[in-house]
Amino acid sequence: MPELIFPKDFVFGTATAAYQIEGAYAEDGRGLSIWDEFSHRKGKTHKGDNGDVACDHYHRYPEDIALMGELGVNAYRMSLSWSRILPEGTGKINQAGINHYRREFDALLEAGITPYVTLFHWDLPLALHNKYGGFQNRQAAHDFAEYAEVAAKAFGDQVKHWITLNEPWEHCVMGHFMGEHAPGYHRPWTFMKVMHNLLLGHALGMERIRDVLPDATVGITTSHTPAHPFTDRDKDHEAAALANEFLNFVTLDPLYKGHYPEELSRRFRYFKPGVETGDMERINAPIDFIGVNNYQREFARHTYLVPFLNTWIVGGTQGAERDFVKDGVQHTSMGWEVYPEAIYEVLGWLRNDYDNPTTMITENGAAFEDEVIDGEVHDPKRMDFLEGYMGQVKRAMDHGSDITGYFVWTLIDNFEWAAGFAKRFGIIHVDHQTQERIIKGSGRWYADLIRRSQAQ
Known part of the structure; x- marks a missing residue:
């Protein structure tokens, strides 16, 4: 295999999310988010973990930026806490929150690291949820647009790259369909409505950012998990096609074709958005x-037991407690199959079916069990994962995909939503009792890849 190397001008970054790392949940005028409320409900997260302190990044961001500098990354994808800027979701601006992020952006820019800012990474202000049910209500799209304008005006001299939403599918399905994430609803009939309001929020927010910052680059981050048929039966092939509409094309089709997937829309025709x-x-x-x-692929099989979709998606966390090998294939501690070709397949869709848009890999990474031994963390499984997936990204580039950057998920071991602190995705280890940070072997591997690519 040839040595993995990327173009000299390629964007190498790491990614995080505000609620997962910041902590300081009640400091400096921040309002509560739906994740503050949800994570404090009994039984909703692993061992009752929450993001009250998380990685204490709110106070330790200079240390974390110094570690990014040691890795050699030239970009950092982070999210803003909506309720830190607008404690009630709309209206009065919290200047202390603005000042905090301006200090963090200054520190990043001084270190030569370009911020890529995500506006919504699932932490909706609790006030808006209590007021009208969050993105179940169309009003959320308009309130998000107001927030986007506030952020653009506050940080436009420091931030040139904006991401409106992170993974609308996950917030929609995990939060409103399956109830495993905040706000914790089991309302499958709201799927299309919530999805539409999220995408409308993206559109309205993008308009506001461009009005304020005509030269900004604005995008959206969507999650994509190829669904393959569980068996070679015709019914399972049909199930996989529908699963791909549900998992993947429900965001790509409206963004690039101006309509929702046809078969999916037909199945949900009684629950129009x-x-x-x-x-x-x-x-x-x-x-x-x-x-x-x-991160992975899934398998789909036909079943009459699932109303409307008649499809069961096989995969996901599967209650895994640690990483394992099944049928000779490595799985992460999330229970996800390590299948690097999945990311190549997704990039092929974009190249062949959606006019090959400019693309950034905004999240890719893996959770494995990590141990600190003599002050070091050796994580060869994560190194193999990153090399495999990034190799497929480079393969897609070689075949014509317009890919300009890659952000590894994630910078530091964080609060992994419902999984709490049990799952470690970071390329930097965090002891959540002492907050000590240690760059893992995978972080050193990533730093070496960056160095070799930029030395051309």
Whole structure:
């Protein structure tokens, strides 16, 4: 295999999310988010873990930026806490929150690291949820647009690259369909409505950012997990096609084709999302880049036990407690199959079916069991994972995909949503009792890849 190397101008970064690392949940005027409320409900997270302190990044960001400098990354994808800036979700601005992020952006820029800022990474202000149910209500899209404008005005001199939403599918399905994430609803009939309101929020927010910052680059991050048939039966092939509409094309089709997937729309015809005149044209407006998150593939099989979809998606966490090998194939501690070709397949869709848009890999990484031995963390499984997946990214580039950057998920071991602190995705180890950081072997591997690529 030839040595893995990327173009000299390639963007190498790491990615995080505010609620997963910041902590300081009640400091400096921050309002509560739905994740503050959800993570404090009994039985909703592993061992009752929450993000009250998380990685204490709010106070330790200078240390974390110094570690990014040691890795040699030239970009950092981070999210803003909406309720830290607008404690009630709209209206009065919290200047202390603005000042905090301005200090962090200054520190990043001084270190030569370009910020890529995500506006919504699932932590909706609790006030908006209590007021009207969050993205179940169309009003959330308009309130998000207000927030986007506030952020653009506050940080436009420091931030040139914006991501409106992170993974609308996950917030929609995990939060409103399956109830495993905040706000914890089991309301499958709201799937299309919540999805539409999220995508409308993206569109309206992008308009506001561009009004304030005409030269900014604005995109959205969507998650993509290829679904393959569970068996070679025709019914399972049909199930996989529908699963791909549900998992993947429900975001790509409206963004790039101006409509929702046809078969999926037919199956959910009794639960239409409430599309108003002009909505789809706004959602279909050109974006500067698409952010792609990929970790694995899934399998789909036909079943009459699932109403409307008649499809069961086999995969996911599967209750895994640690990583394992099954049928000779490595799985992560999330229970996810290590299948690097999945990311190549996703990039092939974009190249062949969606006019090859400018793409950034905004999340890719793996959770494995890590041990600190003599002050070091050796994680060869994660190194193999990153080399395999990044190799497939480079393969897609060699075949014509317009890919400009890659952000490894994640910088530091964090609060992994419902899994709490039990799952470690970081390329930097964090002891959540002492907050000590240690760059893992995978972090050193990534730093070496960056160095070799930029030395050309």
